Amino acid sequence: MELRFHRRVQADLDEILEKYYGISGDLGDDFFAEFQIAVTKVRAQPRFFHFDASGLRRCNFDRFPYHLLYDLHHGLLRVWVLRHDQRHPGFGLRRFRR
Numbered sequence: 001m002e003l004r005f006h007r008r009v010q011a012d013l014d015e016i017l018e019k020y021y022g023i024s025g026d027l028g029d030d031f032f033a034e035f036q037i038a039v040t041k042v043r044a045q046p047r048f049f050h051f052d053a054s055g056l057r058r059c060n061f062d063r064f065p066y067h068l069l070y071d072l073h074h075g076l077l078r079v080w081v082l083r084h085d086q087r088h089p090g091f092g093l094r095r096f097r098r
Contacts, residue, residue, distance in 0.1 A: 003043055003077045006095045012082040016066065034061045035082070038068055042079070046072045054093050056080060071096070 013035060021028030038059050042049065052058040056069040065085040069092070071078055081092030 001043060001046065001075060001077055003039070003079070005079045006081070008092070008095060009079055009082050012092070016082070016084075031064055031066075034064055034066075037062075039079070042068065042070055042077060046070075046077055053089060054096070056093075056096060060085070069093075069096075 017028050017032060020031045038061055042057075042059050046057070049057045049059045052069065054069065056071050059068045059070065061067060066082065067085060068079050069081040069083070071080070080096045083092055
């Protein structure tokens with residue numbers, strides 16, 4: 001299954017990594033590994049994760065308070081947002097237009 005990221009997801013990831021690497025190199029590495037695990041889970045079982053209020057599916061990270069919002073449309077997985085669990089629920093949703 002093809003996987004694509006909205007262009008702002010990289011900026012989301014960079015901002016988070018800068019924060020965690022600023023605290024500790026190990027913490028930054030751990031977050032990036034958790035991000036990769038979440039992407040692998042989404043790819044392996046895209047229909048497993050629940051829908052949130054936005055209508056996108058939500059994959060929560062295990063160790064860190066972050067999640068991915070994505071959709072599955074015509075065999076294409078598209079990750080729209082990487083955000084903190086306490087971030088405003090509308091953050092990043094303008095990226096998703098149907």
